[in-house]
């Protein structure tokens with residue numbers, strides 16, 4: 645699938661997911677290139693009269709939402725409740741997800757866990773039978789060596805994520821560092837999720853076991869919707 649076809653598939657997935665949003669909803673706004681389509685489409689609907697407020701998951705999502713004129717709020721103001729969230733994923737195996745390719749997974753998990761209905765938008769390159777892409781792990785900077793050792797003890801190979809146009813590591817929106825940890829095929833995502841979460845000073849990791857309520861997978865000529 646070339647980049648243009650893939651981008652069109654991402655947009656089709658987003659058009660489908662936006663149908664899950666109703667007037668009056670508090671909407672979680674995800675991060676990444678696929679969720680960007682969804683935020684832009686929602687912005688167009690708001691201009692046509694759709695009445696929603698958004699809760700953003702990253703600096704990126706906030707910038708796009710502001711540009712598109714979507715009113716924003718916070719989880720503190722909505723009593724920790726979100727009706728529907730539209731977000732992307734790096735991989736999905738049924739309702740199990742790996743997220744954080746854009747380093748936004750900590751805020752994304754806060755928003756997802758506060759959400760009644762998590763709608764995932766993806767293109768076909770994200771679908772897999774068994775999760776096997778790297779797991780992003782956000783850590784407090786002082787703990788990078790101890791967390792790296794603990795990841796190795798769990799069978800993973802951690803690599804500090806390096807910035808592309810800066811000499812040094814990626815620093816998350818929360819001011820932390822990030823490992824991409826290669827665990828190979830992850831047969832039991834729920835157990836690994838719990839094990840990584842219990843490492844001291846891990847802020848959040850990118851395994852979202854059983855989180856998706858629906859995955860909208862854009863294809864070359866349509867959309868396949870998986871509901872869980």
Ligand SMILES: O=C[C@H](O)[C@H](O)[C@H](O)COP(=O)(O)O
Pocket residue numbers: 674675676677678679731732733734742743744745746747748749752
């Ligand atoms: O941290 C980033 C998020 O988890 C994204 O939703 C995920 O990486 C998918 O991004 P994209 O739609 O650009 O592939």
